[in-house]
Amino acid sequence: MKDTGFNDQGHFCSGHNACAGCAEALAMRVVLNEVGEDAIGVVAPSCVAIILGAHPNNSAKIPFIHGTIESAAASAAGVKQALIAQGKNDTTVLCFAGDGGTYDIGLQSLSSVAERNEDILYVCFDNEGYMNTGGQKSSSTPRAAATGSTPLGKTTRKKNMVEILAAHRIPYIATASTSHMGDLAEKVRKAKAIRGTKVLIIIIPCLPGWGVADDAATKVARLAVETGVFPLFEIEDGVKYTMSVGEKTKEIGSYLELQKRYRHLDDEGREGLQAEVNENWERLAEIAGK
Amino acid sequence: MANQINLQGNQACALGAIAAGCTFYAGYPITPSSEVAEAMSRELPKVGGTFIQMEDEIASMGAVVGASMGGLKAMTATSGPGFSLKQENLGYACGAEIPCVIINVMRGGPSTGMPTRPAQGDIMQARWGTHGDHPIIVLTPASVAECYTETIRAFELTERLRVPVIVLIDEVIGHLVETVDLDALQPEKLVERTFATGSKDGFEPYAVTDDMIPPFPRPGDGFRSHTTGLTHLPSGFPTQNPAKAEAALVRTTDKLDLHADLIASNELVQTKDADLLIVALGISARAAQQAVTDLRADGIKAGLFRPKTLWPFPESDLKACVNGAKAILVPEMNQGQMILEIERLMARDLPVIGLNKIDGEAITPAEIVAKVNEVLS
Numbered sequence: 001m002k003d004t005g006f007n008d009q010g011h012f013c014s015g016h017n018a019c020a021g022c023a024e025a026l027a028m029r030v031v032l033n034e035v036g037e038d039a040i041g042v043v044a045p046s047c048v049a050i051i052l053g054a055h056p057n058n059s060a061k062i063p064f065i066h067g068t069i070e071s072a073a074a075s076a077a078g079v080k081q082a083l084i085a086q087g088k089n090d091t092t093v094l095c096f097a098g099d100g101g102t103y104d105i106g107l108q109s110l111s112s113v114a115e116r117n118e119d120i121l122y123v124c125f126d127n128e129g130y131m132n133t134g135g136q137k138s139s140s141t142p143r144a145a146a147t148g149s150t151p152l153g154k155t156t157r158k159k160n161m162v163e164i165l166a167a168h169r170i171p172y173i174a175t176a177s178t179s180h181m182g183d184l185a186e187k188v189r190k191a192k193a194i195r196g197t198k199v200l201i202i203i204i205p206c207l208p209g210w211g212v213a214d215d216a217a218t219k220v221a222r223l224a225v226e227t228g229v230f231p232l233f234e235i236e237d238g239v240k241y242t243m244s245v246g247e248k249t250k251e252i253g254s255y256l257e258l259q260k261r262y263r264h265l266d267d268e269g270r271e272g273l274q275a276e277v278n279e280n281w282e283r284l285a286e287i288a289g290k
Numbered sequence: 291m292a293n294q295i296n297l298q299g300n301q302a303c304a305l306g307a308i309a310a311g312c313t314f315y316a317g318y319p320i321t322p323s324s325e326v327a328e329a330m331s332r333e334l335p336k337v338g339g340t341f342i343q344m345e346d347e348i349a350s351m352g353a354v355v356g357a358s359m360g361g362l363k364a365m366t367a368t369s370g371p372g373f374s375l376k377q378e379n380l381g382y383a384c385g386a387e388i389p390c391v392i393i394n395v396m397r398g399g400p401s402t403g404m405p406t407r408p409a410q411g412d413i414m415q416a417r418w419g420t421h422g423d424h425p426i427i428v429l430t431p432a433s434v435a436e437c438y439t440e441t442i443r444a445f446e447l448t449e450r451l452r453v454p455v456i457v458l459i460d461e462v463i464g465h466l467v468e469t470v471d472l473d474a475l476q477p478e479k480l481v482e483r484t485f486a487t488g489s490k491d492g493f494e495p496y497a498v499t500d501d502m503i504p505p506f507p508r509p510g511d512g513f514r515s516h517t518t519g520l521t522h523l524p525s526g527f528p529t530q531n532p533a534k535a536e537a538a539l540v541r542t543t544d545k546l547d548l549h550a551d552l553i554a555s556n557e558l559v560q561t562k563d564a565d566l567l568i569v570a571l572g573i574s575a576r577a578a579q580q581a582v583t584d585l586r587a588d589g590i591k592a593g594l595f596r597p598k599t600l601w602p603f604p605e606s607d608l609k610a611c612v613n614g615a616k617a618i619l620v621p622e623m624n625q626g627q628m629i630l631e632i633e634r635l636m637a638r639d640l641p642v643i644g645l646n647k648i649d650g651e652a653i654t655p656a657e658i659v660a661k662v663n664e665v666l667s
Binding site: 045066068069070100103104105107130133134136137139148149150151 | 318319320321324327328331332341343345346347371375401402
């Protein structure tokens, strides 16, 4: 077996509630492993809340407050301020949410947390839709993807949340993928050491929601990175862009063909998505290269 | 042969809305109501309508208010936590008399509660969820066919009366699949909003008319109007003059009294000779109906009063069918909400007893039978 270099501290327990084969559990394992024991979490209603589980099957060693979907970030800020008031400045306050709770209903409170530069580590497990309510679109759903509420495919682009948050000039925001575990772990370590608002957005292929085979979650996540559909990069202080994976090496077709949500696409549709990916990649690479 | 299909309650609400002429839906996914949105996303484009999935529950209600002000028949659907978030815009629609339909599929609460489990805990939120005294109509279907017909009726009432209408169903009714013949359930004639006509000079968007329903100034028709959540005069502009403010508010609530006969609706099951009257709605009424049959087989004269219109509560209809009943039993999946209204109406004339369940399971006919036997013994 290949050595992943992952030194599991046991902060994420077996018996969690993720679907078999879901990459989100792996992402949570890596994040919680790096965050350590001196931490408190707030989680928005989402798949991640389900995976964390209900008593007595809590899968995290640290305490989690299961908050409301529209104000998880605000509640995390409240927890942090309470800790600061008691002199417990070093305790990490985590906020976990899905893309619905980040890109849509939770954006107002997250934006305000970022504007105040509250000292929290916010992690968005981005499966590009409301997968916990049966698979409806969110503003993170990419163009052309079919969902329960966009049965013929979404007609607009995925919201560019990374740069929306970067425009708040928060100290750190990064994208990550479970296909690049070392990179994900490094980004958590880096974020944890920074004071202020830190955000990680992790791509999570949803097995039933995207129509992906049970054994292919990480493969699809890897292809999202390798095709440049989901570039891995960091933005520090809103301006310093760094590409984590410097090249895109594959055409988009290899990524799309593993997912049922794109099966209605014709060649023209695929080419349109490829053009969007190319344009976005070149733009990011140019900014990062400056 | 009749056009019989298997249909789910939530989907029936969506198809009923389409049949009623709804052409605008804005919503946000929430269990156990998401099937309403999914059905609308498929059906609305077929009739040239607009489906928008919004960024949250507040925006969904805001868009519905806007679309209705734009002149369309508009609807949204939600469940407990989302219903709470919609309350401010719902109050705005009540105050500014903006027609709209809200499907609320009740799940266990408070908060996230039991998202996939049924409850009937929003009976009071549906009536008093938004702040201040306000008019509101709440309908409570108890079958898939009624999800269809009552959603149609919701549009008829909201468009005609300019009062928001809530279709309140529990998760069991929302996810219940029954065989229905939609051809047999079609409305004879659609009720349309009364749009303002005539002179544009001195037009008052909240004019006091005989029927207390101000004609609606359709955008583009040239009527100058002002719409606000502030307490407003017939001119639409705000007032804090005590007499005028009270008169403006009282008109909107008196409007429901004036049209009470149009709004009230209920089903009576063997109430004429009933010694024991059961008052129940939704899936609890379905259980109660079976309980009445079982009790009658045992020689106990039970009857059922089922409000199809929950708010305003059809009080004269209930009082008229109490007859010789010795007690009233109110089974409901909450800690006692509708029973408060029954107690108020009965004014201690006869005992009103609750049967309450908040464990995420529906009340069974056997539980009702056992309670009736306990009450009568």
